[in-house]
Amino acid sequence: MNRILETMFYKCHVGIFLLMIKVAASIENGFVFNGNFDLGGVAELSQKGLFRLTNSSTFGIGRAFFSQPLSFKNSSNGTSVSFSTTFVFAFVVDQGRLPGHGMAFMIAPSKNLTGASSAQHLGLFNLTNNGDPSNHVVAIELDTFQNQEFNDINGNHVGIDVNSLESVKSAPAGYFDNENREFKNLVLSSGEPMQAWVEYDAPETQLNVTLAPIHTGKPDLPLLSLNIDISPIILEQMYVGFSSSTGQLVQSHYVLGWSFRLDGKAPELDLSQLPSFSGEEQPQRKERELVVGLSATGVVLLIIVTISISIILWRRKKAQFTEILEDWEVQYRSHRFSYKDLFEATKGFCETELLGKGGFGKVYRGVLPGSNVQVGVKRISHNSKQGMKEFVAEIGTIGQLRHPNLVRVLGYCRGKEELILVYDYMPNGSLDKFLYNKTEFILNWNQRFKIIKDVALALTYLHEEWAEVIIHRDIKASNVLLDAELNAKLGDFGLARCIKHEQDIQTTHVAGTLGYIAPELARSGKPTPSTDVYAFGAFCLEVACGRRPVEPKTSAKEMILVDWVYSFWMEGKILSATDPKLNEECKAEEVELVLKLGLLCSHSVAEGRPKMSQVLMYLKGQALLPENLNAHVKAQEGRGESENHAILCYSTPSLTITHSLMYTGR
Numbered sequence: 001m002n003r004i005l006e007t008m009f010y011k012c013h014v015g016i017f018l019l020m021i022k023v024a025a026s027i028e029n030g031f032v033f034n035g036n037f038d039l040g041g042v043a044e045l046s047q048k049g050l051f052r053l054t055n056s057s058t059f060g061i062g063r064a065f066f067s068q069p070l071s072f073k074n075s076s077n078g079t080s081v082s083f084s085t086t087f088v089f090a091f092v093v094d095q096g097r098l099p100g101h102g103m104a105f106m107i108a109p110s111k112n113l114t115g116a117s118s119a120q121h122l123g124l125f126n127l128t129n130n131g132d133p134s135n136h137v138v139a140i141e142l143d144t145f146q147n148q149e150f151n152d153i154n155g156n157h158v159g160i161d162v163n164s165l166e167s168v169k170s171a172p173a174g175y176f177d178n179e180n181r182e183f184k185n186l187v188l189s190s191g192e193p194m195q196a197w198v199e200y201d202a203p204e205t206q207l208n209v210t211l212a213p214i215h216t217g218k219p220d221l222p223l224l225s226l227n228i229d230i231s232p233i234i235l236e237q238m239y240v241g242f243s244s245s246t247g248q249l250v251q252s253h254y255v256l257g258w259s260f261r262l263d264g265k266a267p268e269l270d271l272s273q274l275p276s277f278s279g280e281e282q283p284q285r286k287e288r289e290l291v292v293g294l295s296a297t298g299v300v301l302l303i304i305v306t307i308s309i310s311i312i313l314w315r316r317k318k319a320q321f322t323e324i325l326e327d328w329e330v331q332y333r334s335h336r337f338s339y340k341d342l343f344e345a346t347k348g349f350c351e352t353e354l355l356g357k358g359g360f361g362k363v364y365r366g367v368l369p370g371s372n373v374q375v376g377v378k379r380i381s382h383n384s385k386q387g388m389k390e391f392v393a394e395i396g397t398i399g400q401l402r403h404p405n406l407v408r409v410l411g412y413c414r415g416k417e418e419l420i421l422v423y424d425y426m427p428n429g430s431l432d433k434f435l436y437n438k439t440e441f442i443l444n445w446n447q448r449f450k451i452i453k454d455v456a457l458a459l460t461y462l463h464e465e466w467a468e469v470i471i472h473r474d475i476k477a478s479n480v481l482l483d484a485e486l487n488a489k490l491g492d493f494g495l496a497r498c499i500k501h502e503q504d505i506q507t508t509h510v511a512g513t514l515g516y517i518a519p520e521l522a523r524s525g526k527p528t529p530s531t532d533v534y535a536f537g538a539f540c541l542e543v544a545c546g547r548r549p550v551e552p553k554t555s556a557k558e559m560i561l562v563d564w565v566y567s568f569w570m571e572g573k574i575l576s577a578t579d580p581k582l583n584e585e586c587k588a589e590e591v592e593l594v595l596k597l598g599l600l601c602s603h604s605v606a607e608g609r610p611k612m613s614q615v616l617m618y619l620k621g622q623a624l625l626p627e628n629l630n631a632h633v634k635a636q637e638g639r640g641e642s643e644n645h646a647i648l649c650y651s652t653p654s655l656t657i658t659h660s661l662m663y664t665g666r
C-alpha cells in the first residue's frame, strides 16, 4: 500500500508550497522516497523530474520535510531511539561560479523554521538563535562554503551540528575506500550524485555519517563518528527532512532519493529507480560514464580512449598557460615578466617554495634568474577578461607608488586563465598568523603599535599624498605583510576587483573580510576613503584585542568586536578588551588610544570618521582624541544592527568589488 508523503517546500519571499509525493514503499516507522514520485501540482521539479530544493536564485531557502512527526523517544523512559537514514543528493553549480551554500539533513522540532536565514545559515538558524539550546536541532551539514565565523574547516566539508552551525565535529568531504582504507576526496558541488548515510545507535550513543559516490556502496568506515547522546537535545516528537540555501553564491541542491527508519536500518534505495541525473546539469559526467560503460571486450578501445583523453588533458594543461600579450598592453611592457622566468624563479611553482595561500591565490617564494633578487610570486586564476585590462592599467599606476609601508608590485605576467603578480619578498608573511596562530611567537605591544602606525602611514599616503586618491578596499590583518624586521607593509590592493567568483581560496578571503565592511558600503557598494578608515578601525581593534572583527561562536553581545569593545568602554573598563596574550609591558595609555581610535574610525556614519592624516596625528601624539569622544561615538544609533545587516546579506564577494579603484573626487 502506498502511503502519502507530504513535503513542505519553502521558498524565501515567495510563500509556501505544498508538494504531494507518492511514496514507493512504506515501512513501519520509516519510509522510502525514491524519486520516482508523482507530483501534485506545483513546486520545484526541474524539467527532468528532479526534486530540487533550491535553484540558482540568490538568497533562497528550500526545505523538504516528512509530513508526520516521528516519535524519537521511548515514552516510557525518555531516551532517544536509534535511527538510520540514507539519501542521494547532487549539488550543481553554474559554470564559472563559486558554490554556495549547502544542504543539511535535519531533525527538528517543527517544519516551520520561521526566521531562519539563507546563505551561510542554510535555512536552519539565524544570527540570533544560532547556538541556542532551545533550537532542539540535530543536523548533518554538507557545506560548500567556508565560514570563518563558524570555524568551518574548509569550503567542502561534512559536519555534525547540534543547535548551531558551528559543527561539533566535521571532516573534509570524502570517504574511506573499502579496499585499503585510503581517504578519497569528494567534491560536493561537482554535480555528481553522491550517497550519504546517517546512523544513530541509541544504546551506544554513537552517530555515524558516511559519504560515497553513487553506486560504490556504503564504505565500512564512516567519515564521521561521534559519541553523543541526542536524548537531551531532541524532543519526543521530531520532524525529519532537508534544508538548503543559497546566498550571493548559488547552486542547485537536488535530493534524488531518500529513505529513513526509526529503530532499525533504513531501507536500501533502489538506485536504478532514481530519476536520471545527467545532461545539461553537468556536462563532464557524460565522458566518465562513457568510459565506465565500455564492455570488457572493448578494452583495447578503452585504452585508446584513455590515451587520447590523457593527451587532450595534457595538451589542455599545457595550453593553459599561454602567455598573452595584447596591443593595449605594450605600454606596460616594463612591468611584464616572462612566464619562463617566473617558472624558473619558483622552481616550477614547486610546493616547497610555497609561502602561503593568501587572498585569491597561492604565493611562492622566487629568486629571479640572473639577478638573485628574492620576490613573492602570486598565482591567481581568473576568467574575467574585462577586469583584467583595468587591473593591468592599475599595475602601471601602482607600480609607480613608492612607500616604505606598501608592498611593491614589481610586475605581472598574464595568461589566458591565470594572472601572476610579482611582489617584494616579505619573509615574515602576513600579520594574521601572528595574531591567531597559537604556534607563532606573540607580538608584543611595541611591535603591534608600530604595525598600526605603519599601516596608517601607508593609508595616509594612498588617500592624501599621492596624485590621485587611491582606495585600498581590503584592509585587514591578512593583507598586512611583515618584512624581516617586522615592519608592516600593506599589500593586495585592487585585486578584489578583477577576480570575482572564481576560486575557492577567495571564499576564505571574503569570509574573513566581513567585519571590515562599513555600513554604507554594504548598502551602496561604493568604496570611499572613509570605508577604508572604517576597515582600519576594525583592524586597530583586531590588533589590540587579538580577536577577529566578527566571532559568532561567542554570545550575541560579544560577537561583533566593535560592540564588545564599546560595551567595555561604557562600563569604564575599556582596557579589559586588550588581548590577554599581551602582558604587563603594555603601555596602557597607548592601548587605550588605539582602542578608542578603533571605535572612532568604526563610526557607523561616514562623516563621523576621521581622515587618515588625522588618525596619524592621534597615533603620533600630535593631537588628542576629541574631548567628547564618548558622546560622539555613543551618538550612533543601531550600530550593531547595521553591521549585522551587512553580515546577513553579504556573506559573499560581490559587494565592495565592482567599483573603480581610483576615486577621483578629491
Ligand SMILES: *[C@@H]1O[C@H](CO)[C@@H](O)[C@H](O)[C@H]1NC(C)=O
Pocket (backbone or CB within 6 Å): 011, 014, 055, 056, 057
Ligand atoms: C528559481 O525558482 C523560482 C521559484 O520557482 C523562480 O521564480 C526563479 O526564476 C528560479 N530561478 C532560476 C535562476 O531558475
Ligand SMILES: *[C@@H]1O[C@H](CO)[C@@H](O)[C@H](O)[C@H]1NC(C)=O
Pocket (backbone or CB within 6 Å): 074, 075, 076, 077, 081
Ligand atoms: C521502551 O522502554 C521500555 C522500558 O525500558 C522497554 O521495555 C521498551 O521495549 C522500550 N521500547 C522501545 C520501542 O524501545
Ligand SMILES: *[C@@H]1O[C@H](CO)[C@@H](O)[C@H](O)[C@H]1NC(C)=O
Pocket (backbone or CB within 6 Å): 074, 077, 078, 079, 203
Ligand atoms: C530506556 O530504554 C531503552 C530501550 O529499551 C534502553 O536501551 C535504555 O537503556 C533505557 N534507558 C534508561 C535510562 O533506562
Ligand SMILES: *[C@@H]1O[C@H](CO)[C@@H](O)[C@H](O)[C@H]1NC(C)=O
Pocket (backbone or CB within 6 Å): 110, 112, 114
Ligand atoms: C507555521 O508558520 C505559519 C506562518 O508562517 C503559521 O501560520 C503556522 O501556524 C505555523 N505552524 C506551526 C506548527 O508553528
Ligand SMILES: *[C@@H]1O[C@H](CO)[C@@H](O)[C@H](O)[C@H]1NC(C)=O
Pocket (backbone or CB within 6 Å): 113, 114, 115, 116, 125, 126, 127, 128, 129
Ligand atoms: C531568528 O529566529 C528566531 C526563531 O525563529 C526568531 O524569533 C528571531 O526573530 C530571528 N531573528 C532574526 C534576527 O531574524
Ligand SMILES: *[C@@H]1O[C@H](CO)[C@@H](O)[C@H](O)[C@H]1NC(C)=O
Pocket (backbone or CB within 6 Å): 199, 200, 201, 206, 207, 208, 220, 221, 222, 225
Ligand atoms: C559507527 O562506526 C563504527 C566504526 O566503524 C562502528 O564500529 C559502529 O558500529 C558504527 N555505529 C553505527 C551506529 O553505525
